[in-house]
Amino acid sequence: MLRSDALQAIYPELEDHIVVTIMGAVAAELYSLGHRPNFFYLEHAMGLASSMGLGIALSMPEQQVIVLDGDGSLLMNLGTLSTMARYKPGNLLHIVFDNESLLSVGGFPTATSSGTDLAGIARASGVLSVKEADTIESLKESVSEALKSNTLTTIVSKVEAVSPKSFHMDLTLLENRFQFWRCLQMMRKQHKV
Numbered sequence: 001m002l003r004s005d006a007l008q009a010i011y012p013e014l015e016d017h018i019v020v021t022i023m024g025a026v027a028a029e030l031y032s033l034g035h036r037p038n039f040f041y042l043e044h045a046m047g048l049a050s051s052m053g054l055g056i057a058l059s060m061p062e063q064q065v066i067v068l069d070g071d072g073s074l075l076m077n078l079g080t081l082s083t084m085a086r087y088k089p090g091n092l093l094h095i096v097f098d099n100e101s102l103l104s105v106g107g108f109p110t111a112t113s114s115g116t117d118l119a120g121i122a123r124a125s126g127v128l129s130v131k132e133a134d135t136i137e138s139l140k141e142s143v144s145e146a147l148k149s150n151t152l153t154t155i156v157s158k159v160e161a162v163s164p165k166s167f168h169m170d171l172t173l174l175e176n177r178f179q180f181w182r183c184l185q186m187m188r189k190q191h192k193v
């Protein structure tokens, strides 16, 4: 499965929710499908998209938060799984695209290429619902089930290590940061009205 095809297939489920992605290839692919003010691409802070998503999910329980993670990034911050499981926000969906590689910096293999099982680690960390979805159909089904279930879910999807045609994003980190912040503020206000 190509991650770009997977993202395209689930884009309709993402567009109205708060989405936080890791940097690099995933961010560029989501951006190229159509940027939204409710999307934040976490540049530089490798591994921390899930931590940021967890914080937002806990402080905005009325909103659905979706994190798009990578194997290399998650391996840098495995403690995030036990912290997510400790607080178990039902409005957090954590999708890990596992291409067994640090694709965005040249494609060095990660530990999942030699047997590390991220879904197994998520289960053992106490994440309530953990799915493995390696086809477009199973990913779409897992995402829509997770969004209906109001249960903390991690979905691990094996994808090919294929880069996007371009990593260019016509949006600076600061612009994205302010736009995203205003969007969250507006969501908060709308919820209170």
Ligand SMILES: Cc1ncc(C[n+]2csc(CCOP(=O)(O)OP(=O)(O)O)c2C)c(N)n1
Pocket (backbone or CB within 6 Å): 022, 023, 024, 025, 026, 044, 045, 046, 069, 070, 071, 072, 073, 074, 099, 101, 102, 103, 104, 105, 110
């Ligand atoms: C702390 C830190 N270390 C290293 C990097 C460089 N870096 C940026 S993206 C990336 C690879 C991310 O790998 P993965 O999460 O598997 O996503 P992929 O690129 O494969 O889609 C690395 C090593 C960084 N930005 N920050």
